[in-house]
Each structure stands twice: as structure tokens, then as C-alpha cells.
Amino acid sequence: MMVGLADCNNFFVSCERSRNGALKGIPVVVLSNNDGCVVARSNEAKSMGIKMGQPAFEIRDHILSGKLTALSGNHLLYREISIKVHDIFRRHVPKTIDYSVDEAFLLVDEIPERYLRSIGERIVREALESLDIPVTVGFAPSKTLAKLVTDECKHTGKSVGVLAEGDRETAEKLLRETPVRELWGVGRRQAAKLYTAGIYTAADFAARDLVWIRKQLGINGEKMWRELNGEHCIELNHVDRPLQDSISETRTFPMDVTDYDYLRARIAIYAADCAARLRKMQGVAGEITVFLSTNPFNQRFAGYHPSATHRFADPVYDTVSIVTTANNLLNRIFNPEIPFKRGGVILGDIRPDRRLVSLFMTEEEIHRENVNRRLMNALDHLNPNVGRSCVKLASQMTSGHPGHNDGYSSSFQSPK
């Protein structure tokens, strides 16, 4: 049974190039939110030695000298193109699983192997011709192997690759040439553990005793091992679930923060934004988490990440409950002695909101429910039209932090 992976090349950069041909053929990077670090690189930028996640200040000289073009991300554009490119993937195979903005697995088990290459070629051609987005497609007996095939194609400049079922020789060669760190599912920590045990390549990994792997890396290690040996066993949750499981809004602050009012206002805004997104997807949330983090580059305070979670007896969708609860959770983890550099809100256990009035509600509850829905509706329809968060709860108001204006601050004084 075969599976495919369709993956856009250097997606954010390719999106920018599709709108501005002058960016083609030259070194380009796209930067993160506050232009903090590199989140996408063109091949030319990769050749210059620029790393994923590299801080912007380290490549300043390249940018100033004109050798490198750096762009702030345009995530609306990327999302728009992402939808179109996934549509193309869907059009050529019976079923796909959207895996990320720029990748999808192609479920092709009913299609004879001999047709796969031409399907891949058609996808690549259509994405290029209609969207100007370069795509690579790899087919293999498991998702993990399909990832490896796709990566190898990118390195060798091919746009489609097929690792046939039962082709041990090619598979082994592929595994031998893949450093274990590059495997899907092996990060920095696991890699270090594997090196210690003398495992350096995917082939070393696949040849290791399964009991040992299971013990060292847990269930995920076992799955990776089976997948490398051609067994199909990583399932993705996207398949039969209409909604994602969580929604989060998290930010790195422009400075280390000890000011409670500032944090309270930030957290309230993130909570309100999460609530709006939740309603947009017509979901309700069963739980909410608020977390803070210290600056990882601050020697004294690094590594502290307090968080607190609340489970709702009845799942919620309204801004008032969500913001109020977020504030209570913040109070549980806030410590004025500790400077925080990052924080956020996560709504979890999300399910479809059936928008049904429960049979067991009292008259008064039904009334309250209806008023609340109308209020939320009004909020959601007002905000997009008149600038961000024009209407908000008192707890979202802030006078802003001295020297900092990110578009969220309002002209109101923060309530005491």
C-alpha cells in the first residue's frame, strides 16, 4: 500500500515570488512576526549558509549590503495560496490529508503503482502553471518513507520520486544516506540519545532491535521504526475530525515584563482573539490554558514556564467566560519577582457547537443563552469592520506599555 506526500518548496518565499518575479533567482528570506528571525529561505539563501530560525540581527550585514533580500511575512497571502494549492492536491487523488500550510499526504491505496509518477507530475505541473508555486511529490510504502523520498528529490532537484513497494535496495540506500536527526519525529533531544547509542543514520535506526527502540523512544520511536521498515502505521488525526483540537494565541513580548497590568491586558486580548476564532469555526472549548515563559536568553531566569489550566463543566464559546477565566488563571501563575518574555492562551478540547438549546435548561437559562449569543454575534460582526478589537471588554483595555505600540493599545486608561 502506497502513500504520497506533496510538499511546496520554500513555501513562503515561493508565495512572495509568485507575486514579484524580481525575487526569483536571488537569495531571499522571510522573517517572523516582529522581524525577529528567519522562517523561510530560498535555495540561494540556504546556499549562503543561512539557517532556519536564525536571528535577524545575525544576517543584518548581508541584508544591508544588498546580497540578501529579507521580507516581513505576509501571512494572509500565504493562507490564500495554501488553500488553492491544497485544492490542486485534492483534485488529483481520491483523498488527501492536509498536514500543514504547504504539505498534504496523498492517499492512493486504490491506485496501481504504475500510475503514481504521472499523478505526481500532473500535480507539480498544475501548481506551477496556475499558481507559480514549485511543488515536490514523493510516493513510498509509508508516510515516513514518503517524507524521505520527497526530501531526497529536493536535494537532487527532481520534482517527483517513487520508492516502490519491495524495492529493498533503493530503500536501504535512502536510509543509509539519511542522518538520523533528519528523520520525521527525531528532534534534538532524541538525536543526542541516538548518537550516544551509536545510531547515526536512518539505516542504523531501522536495523536496531525494536525492543530497545521502544524502551528508549517510547511509542513514537516504535512507530518510526515500523514505518522505516515499510509498515504503514502513523495515523494522522485530521482524517475524521471536523475541527482542530486547540486554538492558541501566543506572543513574545518586546521586552521582559514584570508589570501585572500589562500582562493582564495582553492575556485578555489573546483570550478574546481565541474566542473569536473559536466562534468563527463554530466550536466550543472544554478547557483553557494560560502560560507564561521567561526569556530563554536571560541567564538568571531562563527555563521557567508556569501554566495553569481550567476545565469547563460546560464547554464555552463566549468572550466573557473565556477572558474572565484566562484572567483567573493568570493570577495563579503570575509572579512579580520574575520577568516574563512570552505568554499565551490555549483553548483546548474543542468540539462542534451544535447551537442547540438543551432540553434541560430553565426558562431563565434559555434567555441568558440567547442574549449572550446575540452579544457575541454583534461583537464578531463589529470587530472586523472597524479595525481590530474596536469593541472589547474592560479587561482588554490598556494604556499600553511605555515605548511600545503594536497596534493593540487603545487610548483608554487601564482600569484600576
Place this chain on the structure above:
DNA sequence: TCTGGGGTCCTAGGACCC
């Protein structure tokens, strides 16, 4: 009072991915 093990649920934290 002491002694035992197993199951479940919850929370916090870790690891990884793109």
C-alpha cells in the same frame, strides 16, 4: 494499624513538527 496492586482521571511538562 498494616499491607498490595491495578485502574482511571487529571495536570504539568516535554518533545516534536511545519
Place this chain on the structure above:
DNA sequence: TCTGGGGTCCTAGGACCC
């Protein structure tokens, strides 16, 4: 001086129950 944001899943440990 300056280092992203949005996700998923697993595990360990404590509380509680039988």
C-alpha cells in the same frame, strides 16, 4: 540592543478508587 507562532501527541506523577 536584537532569537516566531500555531499545532499534535506522549509521559510521568499525584489523587483517588476498588
